[in-house]
Amino acid sequence: MLNQQELEQYKVQLLEERRKILNNIEKLVKESNELGKDGTPDIGDEASELSSRQLLLSLNEADRAKLLEIDRALERIEEGTYGICEECGEPISPQRLKVKPTAIYCVECKSRLEKRQQRG
Numbered sequence: 001m002l003n004q005q006e007l008e009q010y011k012v013q014l015l016e017e018r019r020k021i022l023n024n025i026e027k028l029v030k031e032s033n034e035l036g037k038d039g040t041p042d043i044g045d046e047a048s049e050l051s052s053r054q055l056l057l058s059l060n061e062a063d064r065a066k067l068l069e070i071d072r073a074l075e076r077i078e079e080g081t082y083g084i085c086e087e088c089g090e091p092i093s094p095q096r097l098k099v100k101p102t103a104i105y106c107v108e109c110k111s112r113l114e115k116r117q118q119r120g
């Protein structure tokens with residue numbers, strides 16, 4: 001089981017990652033706003049404008065998913081269930097948490113769930 005000090009470490013790590021994502025989103029939004037304001041694109045430029053907008057959208061979606069994962073992990077720290085697999089209730093290995101602090105499943109459950117998803 002994780003002790004208080006380890007939990008605190010993961011919490012700091014998660015909060016740091018959360019802050020980075022929020023900064024990133026802020027920066028992207030700001031950049032895209034500035035682009036729209038004064039840098040009026042040529043008519044022939046529509047395609048490239050579209051792709052950068054799509055990039056922004058997809059980035060935001062990935063970031064949003066990550067944020068949800070982080071929030072969930074932080075909630076689990078508060079609840080005292082952090083580091084416990086949501087599927088089987090066994091502790092998630094510390095090595096796995098180090099690589100992926102937002103993990104909610106142990107390696108076995110994760111791969112089993114992924115296989116199930118692939119089959120549809």
Ligand SMILES: [Zn+2]
Pocket residue numbers: 085086087088089090105106107108109110
């Ligand atoms: Zn499990």
